Amino acid sequence: MKTKQASNEDFQSDESKPYHHGDLQQKLICAARELLEQNNVASLSLRAVAKKVGVSHSAPYRHFKDKESLLAGIAAVGFNELASKMLEAVSMYPDDPVAQLQEAGYEYMKLAMKNPQCMQLMFGNILPCHEAYPELQSSGEFAFNGxxxxxxxxxxxxxxxAGNVELLALTAWSTIHGLSILFISGQIEETISLSVDIKELAFSVSEIMLNGIKSN
Structure with a gap:
């Protein structure tokens, strides 16, 4: 049986858009995140992402079987960024765990404010089964481990x-996550009057929380 030699035409869609090799998966995720923040999850589609990147509408399916798997990829990147910020906080204050926790909380809030739709995707019920996506599962664990x-x-x-590390970590996480969600949903400005900036707010709330987990 004769085989046909591959040509450029084999990588073109009906719209004559070339399929991009290399880091297409990451480009698709970056484009999807931009579209997600501009609109919402409901309006996001693989076709729209392909159009933004400039590839055929079938090209994304080489990396994502459906929209949900694309959303899982976006969420995984979000968790990895969160973990990276926590590690940066550790490096910034290598001998001061209190400062590390405050800085990590501040960076958490900044990420939430910059990417509110992604934050909702990461922690909401849009992706009810993280276990179905190993990369998403591991990235979430990586962030919590930080x-x-x-x-x-x-x-x-x-x-x-002293005590259960996971329980103390959950306490810290719940505090700053709750603050972040209240902030990006506009609830804080509607309920209380604050004249401090975001960093001051994050540090102040963290300090109150820290008083509860500090040793006597």
């Missing part, structure tokens, strides 16, 4: 209370 590293460092220095 927070646990800070708590463990504080415990080893006698700064934070």
């Amino acid at each position: 927070l646990k590293i800070i708590i463990e460092a504080g415990q080893s220095k006698g700064v934070f209370k």
Whole structure:
């Protein structure tokens, strides 16, 4: 049986748009995040993402079987960015777990404000089964482990209370996550009057929370 030699035409759609090799998957995710923040999850489609990147409408399916898998890819990148910010906080204040936790909380809020739709995607019920996407599952665990590293460092220095690391990490996470969600949903401005900037707000709330987990 004779085989046909591949040509450029084999990588073109009916719209004559070439299929891009290389880092197409990351380009698709970046484009999808931009579209997501401009609109919402409901309006996002693989076809719209392909159009924004400049590839055929079938090209994204080489990397994502459907819209949900694309959303999982977006969420995974979000968790990886969150984990990276936590590690940066550790590097910034290598001997000060309290400062690490405050800085991590501030960076968490900044990410939420910059990418509110992505934040809702990461922690909402749009993707009810993270276990179905191994990369998403591992990136979420990676982010939470970054927070646990800070708590463990504080415990080893006698700064934070001894006890269940995951419970203390959950306490810290719940505090700053709740603040972030209230902020991006506009609830804070509608309920209380604050003249402080975002960093001051994040640090102030973190300080109140820290008083609860610091060792006596």
